[in-house]
Amino acid sequence: MDATSRDRDSEGRARNARPRDGLGRPLPYGAPGVExxxxxxxxxxxxxVREAQRLLDAGMPFxxxxxxxxxxxxxxxxxRELWRGLAQLAVGLTHAARGNATGGARLLRRGASALAAFRDARPHGIAVDALxxxxxxxxxxxxxxxGGTVPGGRARPAEPVDAAGEAPRLRSGSR
Structure with a gap:
């Protein structure tokens, strides 16, 4: 694909057709990727909830x-805020697994803020309080x-997290 053309879907909308890895990062055209x-x-x-949990458990939060x-x-x-908040939690985990601590923390907190209104409701059995x-x-x-601090007293950035190992439980007791 040359730099002037864009990937398009069957309706003509711009869609990036590059393959992606399990964390949603684009790979070179022709490389094997995750479906x-x-x-x-x-x-x-x-x-x-079931499909999202399956993907989270597989280390595919993106x-x-x-x-x-x-x-x-x-x-x-x-x-809408429930699902948007859950999507933001998944993207936060994605960024944390990619090693982007700042973006990961920001999105995890933004998603939690969106979910806070549902804390007592447990919509669709989702364990909002635990999330x-x-x-x-x-x-x-x-x-x-x-890992402590770096010179100058700043916190040492966290290593990328294991997306599957850090996957949240969407419903209490589910695995």
């Missing part, structure tokens, strides 16, 4: 974010680093 999540798939809330994004964009307006705790703890850990 992308199909977009605009209608799912029930239960199907959304792909889980796409599942949440479908629910966010197609669901009832009363649940809020998880997001806060992981944001703190990736932001401050666990």
């Amino acid at each position: 992308r999540q199909p977009e605009q798939v209608p799912r029930t809330p239960d199907e959304t 792909h889980a974010h796409e599942v949440f994004e479908d629910a966010w964009k197609s669901g009832p307006s009363s649940e 809020l705790d998880w997001a806060g703890e992981l944001a703190h850990r990736v932001e401050t680093g666990e």
Whole structure:
């Protein structure tokens, strides 16, 4: 593909066709990549949670974010913040797994803020309170680093986290 042309889908919309790795990073054209999540798939809330959990458990939070994004964009307006917050948590984990501590912490906190209104409701069985705790703890850990300080007293950036090992439980007791 030359620099002047753009990837397009069947309807002519711009779509990057480059393959991606398990964390959603673009790979060179022709490289083997991870199959992308199909977009605009209608799912029930239960199907959304199950599919996103499967992807999170597989260490693919970027792909889980796409599942949440479908629910966010197609669901009832009363649940948009729920799905948007879950998508932001997944993107926060993606950034933390890529080694972007600042972006990871910021998105984990933004997602938790969006979810806070649902704390007592447990919509669709989602353990919002546990997710809020998880997001806060992981944001703190990736932001401050666990390796002490660098010269000048600044916190040493955290190493990239293991996306599968850090995957949150969307529902209590599910695995």
